Amino acid sequence: MASPALPPLQRLKAMLGLGGSEPLPVRLSNRRYQGMQQAPVSELGFDQPLLWVVVALVSWGLVMVYSASIALPDNPRFANYAQIHFVLRHGLAAAMGFLCALAVFQFPMRFWERMAPWLFALSLVLLVLVLIPPLGKGVNGARRWFSLGIINFQPSELAKLAVLLYASDYMVRKMEVKERFFRAVLPMAVAVGVVGMLLLAEPDMGAFMVIAVIAMGILFLGGVNARMFFVIAAILVFAFAAMVWLSPWRRERIFAYLDPFSEEHALGKGYQLSHALIAIGRGEIFGVGLGGSVEKLHWLPEAHTDFLLAVIGEEFGLVGMLIITAMFFWLTRRIMHIGRQAIALDQVFSGLVAQGVGLWIGFQAFINIGVNLGALPTKGLTLPLMSYGGSAILMNLVALSIVLRVDYENRQLMKGGRP
Numbered sequence: 001m002a003s004p005a006l007p008p009l010q011r012l013k014a015m016l017g018l019g020g021s022e023p024l025p026v027r028l029s030n031r032r033y034q035g036m037q038q039a040p041v042s043e044l045g046f047d048q049p050l051l052w053v054v055v056a057l058v059s060w061g062l063v064m065v066y067s068a069s070i071a072l073p074d075n076p077r078f079a080n081y082a083q084i085h086f087v088l089r090h091g092l093a094a095a096m097g098f099l100c101a102l103a104v105f106q107f108p109m110r111f112w113e114r115m116a117p118w119l120f121a122l123s124l125v126l127l128v129l130v131l132i133p134p135l136g137k138g139v140n141g142a143r144r145w146f147s148l149g150i151i152n153f154q155p156s157e158l159a160k161l162a163v164l165l166y167a168s169d170y171m172v173r174k175m176e177v178k179e180r181f182f183r184a185v186l187p188m189a190v191a192v193g194v195v196g197m198l199l200l201a202e203p204d205m206g207a208f209m210v211i212a213v214i215a216m217g218i219l220f221l222g223g224v225n226a227r228m229f230f231v232i233a234a235i236l237v238f239a240f241a242a243m244v245w246l247s248p249w250r251r252e253r254i255f256a257y258l259d260p261f262s263e264e265h266a267l268g269k270g271y272q273l274s275h276a277l278i279a280i281g282r283g284e285i286f287g288v289g290l291g292g293s294v295e296k297l298h299w300l301p302e303a304h305t306d307f308l309l310a311v312i313g314e315e316f317g318l319v320g321m322l323i324i325t326a327m328f329f330w331l332t333r334r335i336m337h338i339g340r341q342a343i344a345l346d347q348v349f350s351g352l353v354a355q356g357v358g359l360w361i362g363f364q365a366f367i368n369i370g371v372n373l374g375a376l377p378t379k380g381l382t383l384p385l386m387s388y389g390g391s392a393i394l395m396n397l398v399a400l401s402i403v404l405r406v407d408y409e410n411r412q413l414m415k416g417g418r419p
Contacts (some may be wrong), residue, residue: 024036040403046408047289050334054385054400058094058393060324061308061386067092068296068304068311075298086304086388093151093390100394101401109350109409111403116162116169118204119351120191123162126155127198143296145391153412155209156199160214160360163195164399167215168352175348183230188194205243205250210364212236217359220354221284221339257377269378272307275300280313287317299359304388306380309372325369328384332362335400338407350406357399361385 069086071080078085130136130146137145137152144150170188192215199208220229244250252269260270260277279295282288295313298304301309313321339354355360361384368383370376382389384396 006191007407017134023086024163027139028319033291045411046404047236047334047338048340049364050331050407051404052273053331053334054397057327057385059326059332061194061383061393062091062094063086063290064308064312064315064386065304065388067291067315070291071297072304077360087388090388090393091375093393094397096390097153097397101397104401105405105408106399107404107405109347112165112353113172113349115167116165119158119162123155123159124194127159127195131198131201134252142202142204144204154389154391156202156204156211159389160200160207160211161395161399163192163211163362164214164356164360165353166191166217167218168222168349168356169285171218171224171352172349175222176370185219185224185232188219189232194251194380200243202363205240206367206379209240209367210360213363214356214360219355221351221355224350228369257374260374263322273374273378276307276310276372279307279310280373282319285317285322286319287313287315290315305382306368306387307371307372307386308383313372321369328362328365328369332358333417335361338403341410342406347406347409347413350409354403354406357403360399361396384406 028418053223059367063277066177070083072086073081073083097147102185126146131143133143135146135149136143144156145154154395192212195211196208199205216229216233219232244254249269255274256265256269260263260274262270265271266274275295279293282294288294293303293311295314300307300310309321309324314401316323335358336355337349339358341358342348342350343351364381364384367376367379367381368387371378371381381391385393387393
């Protein structure tokens with residue numbers, strides 16, 4: 001255990017097993033940092049394998065969105081849409097995302113540290129405005145989007161990044177008092193609670209879950225007292241359980257998930273999950289081939305969004321699903337490693353931001369995969385970087401661009417330069 005006499009930053013690094021009392025040049029020569037020195041530094045100065053994994057996931061998602069949505073115009077609800085309507089919009093969102101990511105990469109992390117409170121305030125304003133009927137667009141009883149013509153923007157996606165940056169900046173500012181509940185933890189809990197109330201008013205419980213996990217994860221990684229962390233975690237679990245129990249339609253979803261093929265649920269709340277499981281079952285080991293899915297032909301609702309993985313399972317089989325799971329596992333692990341490097345190099349804000357993005361991508365992918373496999377209750381969370389959704393893929397790419405910037409600055413420091 002770290003000595004209480006150590007400064008807060010050194011205690012944090014000691015908790016992570018990073019040492020940190022020596023000067024930077026000395027630390028880089030220690031054995032625990034050899035992995036950092038040996039990391040390949042390309043001419044571009046950032047982690048190219050990470051970039052190519054992201055490009056591969058986005059490209060595969062583009063193909064699968066086309067495959068899953070090509071038959072939708074046969075449905076009277078989408079009769080006025082062309083067969084390429086959804087893939088064109090998804091491709092446009094991905095292109096905008098890459099352009100925004102390229103622009104975001106140009107800004108140093110100290111810029112994002114200064115902007116964190118302002119972005120958080122902006123996200124709160126947008127979450128309020130989206131609830132006003134003339135401004136917010138309602139779909140299927142939920143009011144979550146601003147209609148911008150060629151793209152619908154979902155402020156909850158911006159809120160994920162804003163809370164991530166704000167929580168990281170907050171932990172850096174509260175490093176001296178991070179073990180005091182009322183001075184460190186309670187204000188952050190109140191901020192997340194305000195965001196949660198606005199999201200539940202939409203309603204968007206899935207986004208609230210992701211934001212709560214991001215904020216809690218950053219508090220934990222920032223070195224908040226373990227007892228306080230587990231108390232807050234228990235309160236959150238109780239709160240989510242209460243929300244499910246007090247909401248009849250959420251409660252029905254839980255019971256349907258437990259037995260989706262029962263006579264009571266198969267044509268009701270369990271319909272979507274039962275057909276997702278049928279699709280995955282049809283795929284067997286190697287799948288029925290690209291474009292060969294039957295369930296996407298108006299049997300499986302939202303096949304191009306929340307249940308895209310079920311179509312992948314049907315067309316590419318167990319092999320395809322294992323490849324995607326492995327790619328998300330590698331991506332999350334690599335992002336967390338970049339964050340750990342940054343903290344070791346005394347860039348605590350950068351490190352917490354990177355690890356927060358890892359929690360965001362990893363947790364959301366875990367939930368989506370679990371839902372598609374029937375291992376978790378049905379929840380409206382898309383598969384990051386792959387599912388149809390303009391603002392989601394745009395904000396995913398922006399967040400990953402910030403991670404690449406953290407890695408770039410890490411490499412600059414390790415080469416003896418300045419970030």
